[in-house]
Amino acid sequence: MAQELGLDLVEIAPMARPPVAKLMDYGKWKYENAQKARESRRNQTSTVIKEMKLRPKIDSHDYETKKGHVTRFLRAGDKVKITIMFRGREQSRPELGLNLLHRLAEDVAVDGVIEAAPRQDGRNMIMVLAPTRKKSEARVEAQAEKDRRAAARAADQEAEQRHLAESRAAAQAEGPKKRRGPADNLDPDVDLA
Secondary structure, three states: OHHHHOOEEEEEEOOOOOOEEEEEOHHHHHHHHHHHHHHHHHHOOOOOEEEEEEOOOOOHHHHHHHHHHHHHHHHOOOEEEEEEEOOHHHHHOHHHHHHHHHHHHHHOOOOEEEEEEEEEEOOEEEEEEEEOOOHHHHHHHHHHHHHHHHHHHHHHHHHHHHHHHHHHHHHHHOOOOOOOOHHHOOOOOOOOO
């Protein structure tokens, strides 16, 4: 029957009683399965964990810089592991690190949430922040922002070219510039010839 229809006889469930077989185009079936597998791999996102290291006695400007990096990572859809490194006597004051972690979590609350609560790990204190939106959404938004900037840049270039063309047209409308000759020289001691 399969040969008459130009199809293949494929055994679906060999262990069933009786075994289940199906008439199908086996090459087409393999191709469709490969397409589905490729599509599922494309939609799969790999989780990237970025790490940011801080000290308990961090300066306010350094803190703002590190906070900006954390915000950028979260907006890109990546998780961020915050590590506070204690040295020497700082280890006797873990509340300084805990306060710093809570302050950072509050400052980036718009872009990320605490996934793993702060915990002491030897000389370090660790906290993990997760983004509030998916990586694919962040990628789409970043591409839209890039397209918007490119369109604005193109519009600016077009306006500048239009302005240059108008200024050239105005200069040509005034007529050709007069060439200066020896009679136009105001200093009689200098000879231009």
